[in-house]
Amino acid sequence: MPVTTTNTPEKIPLTSIDVSPPEIEPQYKELYEGHRVYVRKTEGRFQRLRRYIAAPLLLAFFLFPWLQIDGRQAVFFDLTEQKFYIFWSVFWPQDGILLASLLIIAAFGLFAVTVWAGRVWCGFACPQTIWTTMFMWVENFVEGDRNRRIRLDAAPWSLHKLKLKASKHFLWALIASATGITFIAYFYGTLPLLSDIASLTISVESALWLLLFIVLTYLNAGYMREQVCKHMCPYSRFQSVMYDQSTLMVSYDEQRGEPRGPRKLRSNYKKEGLGSCIDCDWCVQVCPADIDIRNGWQAECINCGLCIDACDNVMERMGYQKGLIRFASAQVLGGFWQRFKQPRMLGYSICLVLMASLFGTNLGGREALSIDVIRDRGVHLYRERNGQIENVYTVKLNNMSNEPMEVSLDVDSSEPFQLTGRRHHYLEAGEVFTVPLRITIAADGLEKSNYQLAISAVHSEDEQGRVLQTVAFIAPNPVASNL
Ligand code: SF4
Ligand code: SF4
Known part of the structure; x- marks a missing residue:
């Protein structure tokens, strides 16, 4: 169960070195014993x-x-x-899938970092x-x-x-x-x-x-400030479920530090029955989350490492070994790569690599041209003139590149469909161009009343930039026409 404290009053260790500034006068103490950090x-x-x-x-x-x-x-x-x-x-809006992929990659990246070293994202970036x-x-x-x-x-x-x-x-x-x-x-x-x-x-x-x-x-x-991290940030609420035994967290070495207490400089504190913690409270006073890390791991801790800096400075001045507070995991680790052998870390890392590769492939293979074809929904499904059956479409071409391009339209079908009107169009960089398109077929060659055909748009000679859309072509029923 997490335990939190507010910043506590100054404590002066009984030492001749200055690890703590002059004590605050008693009349001011109620200020920092309240809620202000x-x-x-x-x-x-x-x-x-x-x-x-x-x-x-x-x-x-x-x-x-x-x-x-x-x-x-x-x-x-x-x-x-x-x-x-x-x-x-x-x-463009058509690239929404890329944006979604990017957000998923960011989420997996955050999960992987959290499994590795807790809330370091919160503390550092x-x-x-x-x-x-x-x-x-x-x-x-x-x-x-x-x-x-x-x-x-x-x-x-x-x-x-x-x-x-x-x-x-x-x-x-x-x-x-x-x-x-x-x-x-x-x-x-x-x-x-x-x-x-x-x-x-x-x-x-x-x-x-x-x-x-x-x-x-x-x-x-x-x-x-810290109230946002404690009470408003949704990430802080669910990230603790991602921790496992190998997650690196800012931790107080209780075995080495306790029992805590003030002592004289260079005194044999072990003989006095004391641990390394001189109970100066510097680790508490530098904490932006307003917690005492000596009470154990707490959800509010953002892993910023400031208490490590503060305590290392105290240890140095006292002539003790640094690292009384340090990044450590719940289990003794076999080294940096050992963490990646943890199933959860391994899972997140694999997902991250897969998603990033997929994103890179999609980004690299992104079409510079898009086509959107809509059948004209007029009064008539088709028009008949001079022995030809005609359907009308509206084609929307979108040049999504930074360069102007020449675009050619065509019909892809095994049937003898003809495209009438202008086939070639010039599109400026970023231009969305709408053009009506008529497609015809000879009435006496009809075999059915509904065909599927593809309208294609090509923007380079080697057909690298070819996009197409399948649409329906409606014709009169040939059996009924022959009666
Ligand atoms: S853990 Fe370090 S900084 Fe915190 S009270 Fe003990 S000696 Fe001081
Ligand atoms: S100062 Fe220490 S206890 Fe406070 S948030 Fe940063 S890492 Fe956690």
Whole structure:
């Protein structure tokens, strides 16, 4: 059963080295003994890794809407035209299966990562975590580290406090606005959006969407933070069922750490009957999820590794071996590859590879041209003139490539069907072209009243880009006609 705690008061170990900052005055303690989480800043390898992962992701998010390819926005989800531009590729509604495959691959990727190392996605790459970390960095920069912030919040209002709070909220609002504008720019177009905002001609609907994203970013990263991970994120609810005995989780080595307690530096703590944990609470104070990992694995833990960094720093200063808190699984592992021998991990990995290969094949073999043929549903099923039976169709050609193309239409059938009218058409890049098509057959050659034939469209000489659709051809009943 998971156990959670709120951030607890400062504890000062009886040691001559400074592993804990000056104690908070008693009058401020009720602030952090309540529900507010004051996260302490920490440094270490996992904090660095989080930065190395977050920096390129943030850069990509803010930069992509500004990139241009062939005179258009490089990454643009055009909902009005129902086209998704992703760098050099254009995806149409017909490519929905590719999008669905991509989502399934992402889901399997997430499952595989979760089986391997728990909620590392949450701790290192989730947008909620990255934006919360950014907002916390601003908070720390403006108001100072944990103890300063606790004191500031408890202090009566003054010009100094007002200045700090206003600066923090101004910077938060700036980041939230940049995030909202960037996000909407993926769907609206960057330059049109900025120009419409500047000229106040943006539509009410778009303005409301923009405002919604700005406000949600501000509230999620500024105020709700770990509450989103704990109570709102659906992924956090079901991921624990994916863990198995080999899943790597941030764990406290209870055997080595207990009994915990303060001690003098370089004292023989083992003789005093103590374990390695000096009960400094740093691991709790740096935790963005507001939990004490020493109480065992908890669903709220996002595997961010910050408590590992904090504890390693304490261990180093105490001259103890690092790793009192570390990534470990429930079973002793035989090595990295051993994890892939676990049936669940193996299953997810195989599915992931299969889905990714299928996606790659589908993406590579995607047709640049699509055809859609509809029989004209007029008053007459067919027309008879000059000894010929005629059916009329509407053909919709869609050039899904970035290049213009010449398209030729033809009829594929063993029967002597004739196509009348224009066969060759020129389509601009991305153009949807609709053309009426007449198909005839000699009335005296009829053998039945219903034929199946294929209308084909070819866009290259070697017939590589050939697409076709089968349609019905309706004729009078030959037996009745001969009577
Ligand atoms: S586990 Fe490490 S960081 Fe946490 S209280 Fe013990 S010594 Fe301090
Ligand atoms: S317990 Fe450690 S790994 Fe888990 S969320 Fe808190 S700081 Fe991150």
